[in-house]
Amino acid sequence: MFNGVSIYSPHYHSWENNYPFKEELLKRIDLDAEIFMDCTNRFQAFAEREKGIAKGKDNFFIVDAIKEGLGAGIIVGGYLKRGAQNLSGEIGHMIINPDSGIKCICGAEGCFEAMVSTERISKWVRDEHKNHKNSLIFKNRKPESVKIDHIFSAFKNGDDFAQKIIDDIIKWFAIGLSNIIVVYDPQMIIIQGIYVDTGDYFINNLRDKIRQYSLPAVDKKVVIEYSNLGWERGVLGGAAYVAWNFFENEQIYRTVRTV
Template structure:
């Protein structure tokens, strides 16, 4: 397996990352092309395949040595069929993306959503690499999650496992994009922090308030900002406690822009989590920051392809 090379493809709303990754996780080369979804799936797929072939040529790698491709993207997917059922970011619906990519690349292709793929990357080479069971939480516009057990993504019956952002945590809470009220992501996402900060009268350094501004204000002794953060951390600990009591993970990996706050977020979160989870669950579960950053997706995607070859 040491000479095996897989393609990792991480489809974002603006750019598509493509990487050539060895079986040990070593990245030979990577780059990106514009996503431009408005051109349609067929032209999109051709652009990605052309770039992947270009990357192999530039690095003097024979196309025949590529064993397959893994793909991660933000979408509701039918993983078994390889279909994009709906991608809000790309404005696609009912697209047989795996079939299109397999024809363009002439390689087997595996696909999963971006949160699962990032979780797999962290479990393979990042903060969850020593864990039997890991839960990866993304704090961004919403709250995403991915579960990895024994090195493999746990998807559930309809590939919806890990949707921790939609755990109901607060009665009579705010309306979530999913149509329910009181979901975790209405209280603990970066979007939720900023909304709460604005409602409390906080103003950003440049006028436009961000989560980073709120943590900075709290660090300067602003009690209102600290109250916003305390509230966010409390609800996040409630959601993590529910998830951990179900999964009993070795590690919870936190990723997304909010984690840049470091111990200002993680220390009180660990303390609150210890009060919410069962004692026997909390004492074996570490809460740690992600290690791979923006590389988690493309590495996890390559891992999907490598696992398919090994199975």
């Protein structure tokens, strides 16, 4: 949405392809100011560069897993990478398990996002209830009411079934991120979102798995860490991006200076 147009949104079904979001927004608000638009993941990457653990780094990407999806913000050579069609960072729709039969919201099968989504995990939990009735996941609740937080809580309390679920998620993350590493060769990958709540086990095992996949004989020096920024990181990054553009864009800078 860098140019104010949403190319495609699987989450907003009423929006047609190439939906003119900025144009529609300006019809509804009276604002005489420069408006910058982009996907939240890119602003979050900018926040990490300005205020987070990627400060001083020019080649890194963030991976943000939320309950609704999975995406990335990519910084290459100190600049946000958008791509020819503004699709760069849509890692949730990389196909990592094409024969899974698991359909993504985008319509494809085996997308990265689908393999680590809370929807798939919840269905797995419901389907496996009869085999794991004593799991802490189901303590005092029906299978259909299980949420990702209940799985995390059971995992932290040593539940075997919950650990099996977390291990499966780690595997798919490792496959997806390993592929990205050999394409971009980043200095750092920053994990944001819901899986940060799984603690050291998740990220330590993710690092180990990534070493095993994609050029295992090569010492991949990429640093993989959790973000230390809170949920406000998108707003923080957006504000930092506007400030950066003020000084980077000569036309905006001159316009403001002459007012």
